[in-house]
Amino acid sequence: MAREKRKIEELSMWEDARAMIRKAQAEGIETVWDRLEEQTPHCRFCELGTTCRNCTMGPCRISPKKGGKMQRGVCGADADVVVARNFGRFIAGGAAGHSDHGRDLIEVLAGVAEGECPDYGIRDKAKLVRIAEELGIKSEGRSEMDIAGDLAEVLFGDFGSRKAEVAFLKRAPESRRETWKQLGMTPRGVDREIAEMMHRTHMGCDNDAPSTLIHAARTALADGWAGSMIGTELSDIIFGTPTPSESTANLGVLKKDQVNILVHGHNPVVSEMILAAARMPELVARAKDVGASGINVGGLCCTGNELLMRQGIPMAGNHLMTELSIVTGAVEAVVVDYQCIMPSMVQISGCYHTRFITTSGKARFTGATHFDIHPENAMEKAREIVALAVDAFAERDASRVEIPHEPVPIMTGFSNEAILAAVGGTPDPLIDAMKRGAIRGVVGIVGCNNPKFTQDSMNVGLAKALLKKDILVLVTGCVTTAAGKAGLLMPEGAEMAGPGLKEVCGALGIPPVLHMGSCVDNARILQLCALLAETCGVDISDLPVAASSPEWYSEKAAAIGLYAVASGIETHLGHPPNILGSDTVTHLATEGLEDLVGARFIIEKDPEEAAERLDKRITAKRVGLGWNP
Numbered sequence: 001m002a003r004e005k006r007k008i009e010e011l012s013m014w015e016d017a018r019a020m021i022r023k024a025q026a027e028g029i030e031t032v033w034d035r036l037e038e039q040t041p042h043c044r045f046c047e048l049g050t051t052c053r054n055c056t057m058g059p060c061r062i063s064p065k066k067g068g069k070m071q072r073g074v075c076g077a078d079a080d081v082v083v084a085r086n087f088g089r090f091i092a093g094g095a096a097g098h099s100d101h102g103r104d105l106i107e108v109l110a111g112v113a114e115g116e117c118p119d120y121g122i123r124d125k126a127k128l129v130r131i132a133e134e135l136g137i138k139s140e141g142r143s144e145m146d147i148a149g150d151l152a153e154v155l156f157g158d159f160g161s162r163k164a165e166v167a168f169l170k171r172a173p174e175s176r177r178e179t180w181k182q183l184g185m186t187p188r189g190v191d192r193e194i195a196e197m198m199h200r201t202h203m204g205c206d207n208d209a210p211s212t213l214i215h216a217a218r219t220a221l222a223d224g225w226a227g228s229m230i231g232t233e234l235s236d237i238i239f240g241t242p243t244p245s246e247s248t249a250n251l252g253v254l255k256k257d258q259v260n261i262l263v264h265g266h267n268p269v270v271s272e273m274i275l276a277a278a279r280m281p282e283l284v285a286r287a288k289d290v291g292a293s294g295i296n297v298g299g300l301c302c303t304g305n306e307l308l309m310r311q312g313i314p315m316a317g318n319h320l321m322t323e324l325s326i327v328t329g330a331v332e333a334v335v336v337d338y339q340c341i342m343p344s345m346v347q348i349s350g351c352y353h354t355r356f357i358t359t360s361g362k363a364r365f366t367g368a369t370h371f372d373i374h375p376e377n378a379m380e381k382a383r384e385i386v387a388l389a390v391d392a393f394a395e396r397d398a399s400r401v402e403i404p405h406e407p408v409p410i411m412t413g414f415s416n417e418a419i420l421a422a423v424g425g426t427p428d429p430l431i432d433a434m435k436r437g438a439i440r441g442v443v444g445i446v447g448c449n450n451p452k453f454t455q456d457s458m459n460v461g462l463a464k465a466l467l468k469k470d471i472l473v474l475v476t477g478c479v480t481t482a483a484g485k486a487g488l489l490m491p492e493g494a495e496m497a498g499p500g501l502k503e504v505c506g507a508l509g510i511p512p513v514l515h516m517g518s519c520v521d522n523a524r525i526l527q528l529c530a531l532l533a534e535t536c537g538v539d540i541s542d543l544p545v546a547a548s549s550p551e552w553y554s555e556k557a558a559a560i561g562l563y564a565v566a567s568g569i570e571t572h573l574g575h576p577p578n579i580l581g582s583d584t585v586t587h588l589a590t591e592g593l594e595d596l597v598g599a600r601f602i603i604e605k606d607p608e609e610a611a612e613r614l615d616k617r618i619t620a621k622r623v624g625l626g627w628n629p
C-alpha cells in the first residue's frame with residue numbers, strides 16, 4: 001500500500017528549510033526527502049539486520065523463525081550471528097571514519113615538525129607541551145618542533161599493533177580501565193581493532209554474537225579514546241583551542257551581495273585554508289571586481305563546527321540543510337573534504353551556478369571539480385578554489401536567489417579548557433553545583449539529522465525537556481545548529497531552563513546548552529566525564545550524566561553511541577540500529593550491557609519520554625552518590 005506523502009511541515013521544523021523545500025519542488029529539484037519516499041518501505045530483512053552479503057554462498061536473508069524453526073544462512077549462521085556481524089562492521093565503518101580523520105591531523109603535525117607544511121603551524125603551544133608531557137614526552141629545553149615530532153610519533157603508534165593500550169586511555173578512571181581489561185575490551189590500536197573486526201566477521205570466524213559485540217565495543221573505544229581524541233587534541237594544537245565567542249546560524253547567514261562559499265565535511269585541515277584564503281586582500285579585491293561586496297565563508301556540518309568553534313564563522317546549516325543551502329541560488333561554491341556529503345549535491349549544484357569542489361583523494365564525487373589538496377600545497381590550492389568561487393559570482397542568476405530568514409545569534413567555543421576557565425580553573429565549582437542540585441545532571445546531545453524524523457524536532461525537543469529539569473546540555477555535530485536555531489545557544493536561552501540551571505547560567509553568563517564542537521569533539525565530553533569521575537573518586541558510570549543521539553543516521557554516530565555506553569554513559573537513540581532481528585543482540589544492547597559496563601542503550605522516539613528516562617537515570621545516580629536528589 002502506498003504511503004501518504006508527508007506534508008512539508010512534517011519534513012522539517014524550520015521555516016528556512018521549509019521555504020527551500022518549497023523552492024526545490026517548484027524548480028523540479030529532487031531532495032533527500034523525495035528519495036526517502038521512493039525508497040520506502042525499506043527491505044524488512046535489512047531493517048532487522050538479518051541479511052548477509054559477506055560471502056558468495058549467499059547472499060542470505062534470515063527469518064528469525066521459519067515454519068517454527070530457526071532459519072540459518074547457507075554457512076549455518078543464525079540471526080544472532082548475522083546481526084552481530086553486520087553491527088560489528090557498521091561500528092568499524094564509523095570508527096574508521098573518525099580515526100582516519102585523526103590520522104590526517106597527525107600527518108599535518110608531523111609535516112609541521114619536519115618543516116614540510118609551511119601553511120600550518122602550532123597555534124596553541126601551551127597545549128602542545130601539556131599533551132606531550134601527559135604522554136610521557138619530555139619538553140624542557142626542547143624546541144617546539146622536536147616536541148611536535150615526538151608527539152606525532154607516539155600518536156602514529158596508536159594506530160598500530162604494538163601497544164597494550166592506546167595512549168589517551170590513561171585519562172579514564174582506573175576502575176573503568178579494569179572493567180575493560182576484564183571484558184577484553186581494552187583498545188590496543190585503532191587500525192588493529194578495525195582490521196580485527198573485519199577479520200572476525202569474515203565467514204568462519206567469530207560466530208558468537210556476544211563475543212562479536214564485545215569486540216565492536218573495543219573498536220568503538222579505539223575511536224573515542226584514540227582516533228577522535230587525537231583528532232580533537234591535534235586540531236586544538238594546530239589551529240587553536242576554542243574559547244567562547246559569538247556567531248550566527250541558519251540559511252540567513254548567506255549574503256545576497258557577497259560571494260558565498262560553504263565549507264562542508266569534517267576536517268579543519270582544508271576548511272581553515274579556505275577561510276584564510278577568503279580573507280586575503282587580493283581575493284577580496286577580486287570579488288569586488290566582479291561586483292560583490294566581499295567573500296562570505298559559511299559552515300555546514302562538522303567542518304563548519306570546527307571553524308565556528310575556533311574562528312566564529314556563521315553556520316548555514318546541519319546535515320539536512322546541505323542540499324537546501326544550494327537551492328537558495330546564492331552559493332558560489334561548496335568546498336568539501338569528507339564524510340556526510342550527499343552525492344546528490346553535485347546534481348543540485350549543476351542546477352545553479354554553484355561550483356561543487358572536492359579536495360580529498362578519499363572522497364571523490366563524479367561530476368565534481370577536484371583539487372587534490374595535501375598539507376604541502378594547501379594554501380596554494382585554497383587560493384585557486386576561492387578564485388574559482390569568486391569568478392562564479394558573475395554567473396549568479398539574481399532572479400533565482402532566495403535567502404530565507406534572518407540569522408539567529410549563537411554562542412560557541414566551549415572546549416573543556418574554556419569550561420574549566422569559566423568556573424575558575426578546576427572542576428570543583430561545577431561538581432558543587434551538581435551536588436547541590438542546581439545542575440542535576442549533564443547530557444550530551446550529539447549527532448545527526450535523518451529524513452525519517454521531522455528535522456531537528458527530536459534534537460530540540462529533547463534539549464528543551466532536559467533543560468526544564470535542570471539538566472545541563474552539551475552539544476556537538478549537527479545538533480549544534482538545531483540548538484542554535486532554537487535559541488538555546490545564547491545566555492538568554494536559560495529562560496527556558498529550570499530554576500537551578502537558570503541561576504548557574506545567569507551567574508556565569510553562559511547558555512544552558514554548551515557547544516563543544518564537531519563529532520570527533522565528543523572526545524571532549526569523554527574527557528570531561530573522566531575528569532569529573534576522577535575528581536569525585538568514582539567511575540564514569542556512577543556520575544549523573546548521559547548521552548543521546550536522537551536523529552542519528554551514520555556509522556560514526558553508532559560508534560559514538562557505543563563508545564559512550566562502553567565508557568559507562570547511558571545513551572539514548574531516537575531509533576534503533578538494524579539489530580532487532582536478533583533477540584540476543586537487542587537484549588545485550590538495551591539490558592545486558594548494564595551488567596557488563598554499567599550503562600546501556602535506551603531506544604525512545606518521543607523526546608519528552610526520552611527526557612523522563614534519562615532523568616530517571618540521573619536521579620538514580622544522584623541517589624547513589626548521596627547528592628541532593
Ligand code: BF8
Pocket residue numbers: 266301302318319339340446447448449476477478479518519520553554556557
Ligand atoms: O560527524 S552529526 S550528520 S556531519 S555524522 Fe554527519 Fe551526523 Fe552531522 Fe558530522 Ni556526525
